[in-house]
Amino acid sequence: MITDGILKETLAKIKPSAAEAEHLKSTAMEIIGRIDSEAARLGFNVHAIHVGSTARDTWLRGKRDIDIFLMFPPSTPRERLELEGLQLARSISNDYEEKYAEHPYISAVYKSYDIDLVPCFNVPDASKIQSAVDRSPFHNQYVLAHINGLNDEARLLKQFMHGVGVYGSELRTMGFSGYLSELLIVKYGAFLEVVKAGANFYRGLVIDIEGHMDKTVEHPEPLIVIDPVDPKRNVAAALSEQKLYEFIDACRRFQRAPNVDMFFPPTVEPMDEPELLEVINDRGTLLLTITFRAPDIVEDTLYPQLRKAEESVVRMLELHEFKVYRSGVWSNGTRCAIVLEMLVWSLPNIERHLGPPLEQREHAERFGTKYQNAYVFGYRYAVDIPRKHPRADELIRAKLTSCALGKQVSESIRQDFIVLSGPAVLSVGEGIGVFLRELLHRN
Template sequence: MPDELYREVLERIKPSAVEDAHMRSVAHEVIDKLDSEAREHGLDVYTIHVGSTARDTWLKGKKDIDIFLMFPPDTPLEKLKEDGLRLAREVSPRFEERYAEHPYITALYKGLDVDLVPCYHVEDAAHIQSAVDRSPFHNTYVLKHIDGLHDEVRLLKQFTRGVGVYGSELRTQGFSGYLCELLVLKYGSFDGAVEHGAGFKRGRVIDIEGHMDKSVEHPDPLIVIDPVDPKRNVAAALSGQKFCEFVDACRRFLKAPSIDFFFPPAAEPMKKGALEGLLASRGTKLLAITFKTPDIVEDTLYPQLRKAEDSLAKLLERHEFKAYRTDVWSNDRSAIVLEMLVWELPAIERHLGPPLDEREHCEKFIEKYPGAYIMGCRYVVDIPRKYDTAVELINAQLKSCGLGKHVCASIGQGFEILTNEKTLELGPEFARFLTKFLRAPET
């Protein structure tokens, strides 16, 4: 079964000869163009093709290429930026300037997005001057060791995509393509990676080159030491949640291999009637605090959204409300989403006073609260609850939560609390998100 299954998966994910030839042709043309421009401007710069398209581990349908402009290590940073962007702009009149650790250009060339990234050509990864300087070393290492395992990497990439744990960006916090490549190099095949993955425990260390710098602590669920940098954990972006989801998926796949692990059925948008029935059967309430999405990149947005999610959950807990599950979602509008177990409380709450042996404090407490009484050898008093619904509390105190700079500014301009079926007003993509968020049973 698995061999037939793998053949079927590869037929769907392996680029055709035509796709591959086009990708390589574009890469060569861009490199020739950039090298020629560098010579014309008298710059000591050369260009290389890196990433999965250079290593032949990319998946069908990929529309972007990574091209790095290699500058001498003694080039001043400002000159690298200036000359690098000037050269990159020559590739195509259709380009966009983007920012990571430093600026780069994404140019549209013959139907492909070409990322043109200036970096330093350093002696080894121990002397990098910016994070992108490692990429050429990653490229060299994988090309040297992959030894016919290209399709095994493709299988692992598609598997992690299918089970929802692919992508090291902060929105996903999952497995990078390079991490997938290293797991296949370590275990020799897709099967090997999955078999070992099923047995992973938090804190697992994988050190292919046996050169881990033990002076560096890695508090991550999975530690995969970069073969080109003994101080770096390639899996540092992987969250504990995605790590555990991967382990679970490996175990389930080994018990019952299926195409659905690679190509799961698309989540159906939650319908109004189904949502009403599900919440009624559970006895829970759905809240979505929505606001305009700040105009920032996702790797800046999502940490702020998660900070807001965590801060709001703690605010609710301090006031005796209880969320069953929480998450964040973003499109044109963003939302902090909560399924509430307790969203309404009695009109009174108990206010604790001092213990009886603190006589002076007790007298002041009784003077302030004549109706105080003894419970457990201390004074207590029943007082009106300031916020007896979660919605009232959020409306009053959301802006006082830890929100992150841009999310705080957006919420400051106005937010809305949608409840239950009203949350579907956020649109069909949010409705699909709800199906997964609520772990809705298949119909």
């Protein structure tokens, strides 16, 4: 079958070689040995374990990430866990960066691998977690116990999700996590079975592999996949409705016409100025771009703030009778941008200001006294007044800082922001051309 050939071709490209797998495994064991030895030397009651896709043998060729968890007794005070955990983690490499999730951890480089060293509480079961990361060892145990030789099927699903742009639960992407993709393989038994099921996914679908969902907990997310180790948790909580429906569409397209390009799509070429001008002129729209310095925060903090700002700006524009056709947010770590494709960006110099209903005689007469040119418009008074901001870019410059923007994004915008029009957006920074192609849905 054509599909079998496509899957074999794909797997040959994505499955790590025996040598690559052995080198990664031995590196992980070496780090664990060093952590355990250092903990014993310092008298810390800690041991290290290897978790994540590289521990579960569901990782893709070329992946250079290793997750090591430092297991502390549950009775350890949080301050001590952080202090001793970071001390142990720093002992692995001089090339490291301290990062923050629910509590601090170390991201280090060791023998060309990117190592995340995360302190956690070694709780007896997932119902007794003290921090969110405490679940990860249980996730590891569950997948190892239930993957049943379907590791390569999980690899195919992950690569497929990569190829169609829905893989990654970080808040920039809001797609499928690695653990979620592995659970779908456990549930349906094979990549093609996930595709078959995925083509019929719908908003509100509940997948409960263990049949233990806590029904006292409400899950408003578009897809609900109950964590096999925690009946209260939705593994798909980070998945956006957009990415869910993109996955459904991709599954249907693969069923209709299986194609290796869905696993390995061509590199997206950035839009250049001539193409962007052609697109804008053909569509008759206008691009407005708000750009500002990227605040020094991690992506999972930045992107929710950017989306909050985007929604607030769109709401402000439409409240003032401008019309936004589509919008999106972008950052390359140095600059940020809120890009708006405008259907209506210029309005007449007058606007109608509505007064009270005529039934409210006292208020209506006061309005008529204030505005000598007031007239009856339906059941209320109205008056034509000069429009303060007849252009969308003028409104943005005047009112942007009054929008709900998120703490760090607001601080950055208050320091300085620029509103660009049309193809000037291409000057924002490297990577914006690729973003524009995706935003404008240009093949």
